[in-house]
Amino acid sequence: MANPWAGEVELVIDGQVHRMKLTLGALAELEADLHSGTLIELVERFEGKDFSTRDVLALIVAGLRGGGWRGSAADLMSAEIEGGVMQAARLAAQLLARAFALPTGDRV
Template identity: 40%
Template sequence: MANRHRGEITAHLNGKAETLVLTLGALAELEDAFDGKDILAVAERLQSGRLSARDCTRIIGAGLRGAGQPISDADVAMMTTDGGAAGFVRIVADLMAATFRPLTDRATEYPQTASQTPAGLPGK
């Protein structure tokens, strides 16, 4: 089962529930795949709403590999999901949201006390 607190999601690919997560290594892989841009530039590009099928293949592949699946992008390109192309876009959107959700959302999940706040930073 996916742990959203660790950025994991569950996606149904080829009729099977799969876990995806963008680990640090998976994010580095995506930086390389997107012309060496830093990961925030990649995230901003994807937030523009313009995704190619190749973008989806790369991101889903990186997420599967981040979760430990030994799979190539060519294998991902042959997969199916509910909703066709729109289903793949939803998977990418869900994975990106789980990876890059705002820190303010996390603060409400894990409230800090004054003793847990790093020195020099204001507490909540």
């Protein structure tokens, strides 16, 4: 079970539960994968509901890698994500929010 106070979110891929977390290393990798913009701009896109599927995929991959997964975005191209695209987008947004939330729920 994911620990929300540790910034964790669970995602089911091909029937297997994976724990995602945006560690500092995963955030650095995410920022490099975005090729343009900053994490703040990514947060603003999600807050404004102006994010792309590329943003969702990059967040999912970074979160999985922060949780110990050693795959790549290419590994997810034919994977079945439980709940589909909408669930993936919701969990990506939740992952991003938890990475920058304090235990009291206050934002940094």
